[in-house]
Amino acid sequence: MSDPFVVVGADAAGLSAASKFRREAPDRDVVVFEKGQWISYAYCGMPYFIEGRIERMSNLLSLSPSEVDERGIDLRRGHEVVSVDPDAKTVAVETTDGDTVEQAYDDLLVATGGRASVGPFDVRGLDGxxxxxxxxxxxxxxxxxxxxxxxxxxxxxxxxxxxxxxxxxxxxxxxxxxxxxxxxxxxxxxxxxxxxxxxxxxxxxxxxxxxxxxxxxxxxxxxxxxxxxxxxxxxxxxxxxxxxxxxxxxxxxxxxxxxxxxxxxxxxxGVGIRPNTELLDGTGVETGAGGAIRTDEYGRTTLSDVYAAGDCATAIHAVTGEEAWMPLGLTANRAGRAIGATIAGDPSPVGEIAGTAVVKAFDMEAGRVGLVEDEAAREAGFDPVRETVTAGSRSGYYPGAAPTDVTLVADRDTGRLIGGSIAGPDRAAIRIDTLATALEADMTVPEVERLDLAYAPPFSPVWDPILVAAKVLNGTLDGD
The missing domain is CATH 3.50.50.60 (FAD/NAD(P)-binding domain)
Incomplete structure (x- = not known):
């Protein structure tokens, strides 16, 4: 085999790309370098392991090194890519033994993720x-x-x-x-x-x-x-x-x-993260939002045959159409898979992002998507108008019904839905997916109000909280 596809980083984006590429291009080499020992783990599950809900750390692993090997992927842990020569199409790799080796590539994916930002706080050397x-x-x-x-x-x-x-x-x-x-x-x-x-x-x-x-x-x-x-x-x-x-x-x-x-x-x-882009220093690669590596709709960087995906790369925002940096798990997995297909010969867009996210705090669930804050909406050129409503999560007579807060944000001039958030203790978070779909489809608030959402007392009232919010916001837009 020849024409190696080299991947830097063996987590969500990196191994998704390598796996997809291996299935689509079995006659080409694929080499994955990982500077540490951990691969393909569920970052979002770590708080639940610490809490004790997850009994064993191995439960958070998606793939083991042996499973990666079975897929025909040349995984090299303990190998840190420290620099890239885009003219020679090689990467310099440092091993745990202190050796430096060169690896040629035909195509290169940088999937180095991000690292915790500590702000002015230095936790090193301070126990606890x-x-x-x-x-x-x-x-x-x-x-x-x-x-x-x-x-x-x-x-x-x-x-x-x-x-x-x-x-x-x-x-x-x-x-x-x-x-x-x-x-x-x-x-x-x-x-x-x-x-x-x-x-x-x-x-x-x-x-x-x-x-x-x-x-x-x-x-x-x-x-x-x-x-x-x-x-x-x-x-x-x-x-x-x-x-x-x-x-x-x-x-x-x-x-x-x-x-x-x-x-x-x-x-x-926990004050945020920063993209890991240092291995491309000196290459002339362009960076964008958040200091992340600038990419196009196929994950290509401004360097020939070099791609980037995951927490180190930008993507296109579904609402603004502009470059954005939103490090989230699905974004990384989806982009990696698309890039693997593209490099194998099947051009596949990495997809737009809307910042769809959910979080749990004890019994309270929360979700958000798009442009939630007025300042961000105005910076993107919109004239935001918003409404927040509280509605029941199920029919009021059915056990378990709970107040659900829904905030919808629209553009005053066009009526287009541009963002929203949800909070409540009864399956509130999953409702954010309805709003994410509406944003991706460029729907207006009246169109959201007319959605044929499912109704049955155990699941939703006749008027789902999202429909209630859309109805109220539509009335506000009509009154302007």
């Missing part, structure tokens, strides 16, 4: 302070929370785990009070996870409501749920520093009455 962006961190956090004589090492039952790090954290006295810095996805999910492990949890968020990307209505519902479950939520409370000598001892933050310090013995920093 963590970011959560890989499986070794999840294993270490799980071990740190447990009492030394109660920790079950079989929970981290994967050979790739950093056993020395796990054992070190398992030997420390279990924490009692935890601070979470950042009220986004990771912060909210970890608040539930740590509360489930019996810790006194304090969540700090810089802005006025948690889950900023979901809008104020969702943030208020989620915050209320967190507080009711015993989490102390501090909004408009920027964290200035993590304090401690060797092991974390406190969180310094700006409180309502000035600087304060809260004593803690554990901290999770």
């Amino acid at each position: 302070a963590f970011t959560l962006h890989d499986m070794d961190a999840a294993a270490a956090i799980d071990a740190y929370i447990a009492e030394p004589d109660e920790y079950d090492p079989d929970r981290a039952d994967v050979s790739a785990v950093d056993r020395e790090r796990v054992d070190r954290n398992a030997a420390m006295a279990a924490p009692e009070t935890a601070a979470i810095v950042g009220g986004g996805y990771v912060g909210v999910e970890m608040a539930e996870a740590l509360s489930g492990r019996g810790l006194d949890v304090h969540l700090f968020h810089r802005s006025g409501h948690v889950l900023s990307d979901f809008g104020e209505a969702v943030g208020e519902r989620v915050e209320a749920e967190l507080v009711e479950r015993g989490v102390t939520v501090r909004t408009n409370a920027p964290v200035e520093d993590l304090t401690g000598d060797g092991r974390i001892e406190g969180i310094a933050f700006d409180g309502a009455d000035g600087p304060e310090t809260l004593p803690v013995d554990m901290a999770i920093v």
Whole structure:
């Protein structure tokens, strides 16, 4: 075989591309380099492993190295691609033994993902302070929370785990009070996870409501749920520093009455992620939104025969038609698969993105899609008009019915639906898929109001909450 397809990164986008390519082009080589030992794992499942809902770390693995090998993919773990020469069409690879080798490619996919952003906080060398962006961190956090004589090492039952790090954290006295810095996805999910492990949890968020990307209505519902479950939520409370000598001892933050310090013995920093693009430094590749690698509708970069996908790459926003960077799981898997098909000879668009996302906070579910905040809508050239309604999740007489908040955002001039969010405790999150489909189809609010959504008392009232919101918003648009 010849004409190698080289992939950098062995997670969602990388292995999706390699697997699809191998099926479509069995006569060509495919080589996947992964700098670490972990491959194809469920990043979004890590908070639930830490909470204890997932009993074994191996449950979070989608593919094992042996399964990748069975697919005919040349997987090389412990191999870090450090640079790319687009003129020579080679990559420089450093091995764990300290050697540097060159690998030629006919086509190259950069699927290097992202890394946790720590802002001004340096968690390195401070015991009890963590970011959560890989499986070794999840294993270490799980071990740190447990009492030394109660920790079950079989929970981290994967050979790739950093056993020395796990054992070190398992030997420390279990924490009692935890601070979470950042009220986004990771912060909210970890608040539930740590509360489930019996810790006194304090969540700090810089802005006025948690889950900023979901809008104020969702943030208020989620915050209320967190507080009711015993989490102390501090909004408009920027964290200035993590304090401690060797092991974390406190969180310094700006409180309502000035600087304060809260004593803690554990901290999770979840203030966002950054795309891993350094291996393309010096190549002249163009970057775009969020500093991610700029790609076209087929995942091609501005370098010949070089593609990018996943958390390190941009995509086209379904509402604005412009470049956007939204690192989410489906985006990575879908783009990787499409690129694998394209390189094998079947040109396949990676698809547009709308930022569709869901999150759970105890019994509260939340979803968002499109342009939820007015500022983002105006920056994209729209004149936003919004309505928020509260409607029942099922027929009122049927057990389990619960209030569901739906916010819809439309463009005043065209009536086009451009965004929405949902919050509620009874299957609210899955309803966001209806709005995502409507956005992808460029539907107007009147068209959404006329959707023939299913009705039966156990599942929905006659007027689904989305239809109620569309009806109210349509009335507002008609009155303008």
